[in-house]
Amino acid sequence: MNRWSLQRRQLLAASLFSLASCGAFAQAWPAKPLRLVVAGPAGGNADLVARLVAEPLARELGQPVVVDNKPGGAGAIAIGEVLQAPRDGYTLLVGVNSLVSEIPHIVKLRWDVAKEIKPLAELGRGGLVLVGHPSVPAKNVPELVAYAKANPGKLNYASYSPGTLSHVLGLQLNQAAGIQLTHVGYKGSAPALADVMGNHVPLMFDGLGSSLPLIKSGKVKAFAVSAPRRVPQLPDVPTFHELGYPQLDALAWMGLWSTPDVPAPVQARVREAALKVLANADVRARMLDTGLEAGLPRTPEEMAKGLKTDYDRVGGVLQSIGFKPE
DSSP: OOHHHHHHHHHHHHHHHHHHHHHHHHHHOOOSOEEEEESSOTTSHHHHHHHHHHHHHHHHHTSOEEEEEOOOGGGHHHHHHHHHSOSSSSEEEEEETHHHHTHHHHSOOSSOHHHHOEEEEEEEEEOEEEEEOTTSSOSSHHHHHHHHHHSTTOOEEEESSTTSHHHHHHHHHHHHHTOOOEEEEOSSHHHHHHHHHTTSSOEEEEEHHHHHHHHHHTSSEEEEEOSSSOOTTOTTSOBTTTTTOGGGOOOEEEEEEEOTTSOHHHHHHHHHHHHHHHHOHHHHHHHHHTTOEEOOOOOHHHHHHHHHHHHHHHHHHHHHTTOOOO
């Protein structure tokens, strides 16, 4: 046997051993509980989705799934937690698409987020709603715009984190309507909504999951939604598009993420389990009850491509309005 034949046999043997090892690892995985690190506080939209899927995901995987909230830093604290964990798939991230598509334009992070985290499955999606304290002197968006024009700089709006769609939509409304709403960033929906209910900040762009119960109870009022069509839970609330602001057509989605170097068979196992959970009729119904729709079964590659498209689009929007990072 010549030297080249021997090397080829050794390489083939090593490759087969590697494949066998990966297969054995995937079959044995998971062998302990999983942790879902949520980029947001308890009661926020990402948290609601994480808790909704955690139990059925545990049934699919045969191991407990623990939800661990790590709010703050525009998602940086949660991402850092996942990056510091072993790359074995036992620590996963639940967060909004803004982590990749919008936040990097506005908040300086230590990493190139698009390279450090990888979307595995889209869990839920929905538009945002502009809500306000009941004392805001406007019943609808035209009246709100008229009031803002008559009182420039007087109205503030909250977001659930700087750099997210909750923030960017306010900037776009300022540009489209010629008004001056001032942004106030928070570490999640729950603390922001608390200040809106307390009338410390009169307005907020928020996800339906966290704001819907407050709208129905009259603690805040809804002006318009960013979804392309009216949402069934708020049939009397118009879309921004039908009010003449198509620039504010936008959906946010919450996803399940890992690091790219988690073993591919484990990534596939997590994704397969998540898609089975989302196909469950009870889960889909519970998702709708929160004002969201179950996520689309897009591939990781399709999600990554969409994130790049959204990143470029948001960058163009911010550049067109002369936005300077806060």
